[in-house]
Amino acid sequence: MKLKKLISTLGLTTCLLSMSSSAFAMGDAREPDSFDSPNYFQGIGDSFEGTFYKVYPDFDRPMDHDYFQWTNDTGQAKAFYVNFDTYQNRSLDYMIRDMSVGGPAHQVFKDTGRESYYVYLPAGEKIKIHVSSQDAIRVDPNVKYIIALSERPWW
Secondary structure, eight states: HHHHHHHHHHHHHHHHHHHOSSSEEEEOOOOOOOSSOOOOOOSSOOEEEEEOOOSSTTTOOOOOOEEEEEEOOOSSSSSEEEEEETTTTTGGEEEEEEESSSSSSEEEEEEEEEEEEEEEOOTTTTEEEEEEEESSSOOOOOOOOOEESSSSSOO
């Protein structure tokens, strides 16, 4: 009887542990996206993996661009980092093109294919981030980048 209860308790504990995970997980950046229809971060600790396509479906915009946004709906100001890394091949030098931030932001780290920004975002304000490759020629659709909102910078 004790063995049956022990097995039952272990089974329940295993189920509960497997169901509990971080509130935020890495998602894949979806296409198509734009400043008006970005990929939405859920909060600090959330991240996306993405790629840039090589085929140019729009001759007015010959490069793929990806867009991300987070609205600080926490009820208080937040200080955090936006980290970006072309971790599979940094020599492609993918980058954060620009950010629209409802508060102060400054770059704290920049190297080939990776960078980090410190951001202070008041409650209710948004951050919008635009990423792309340096140029249309240096794109590998198989190479992933990661972008994350984090409590610490990556370097």
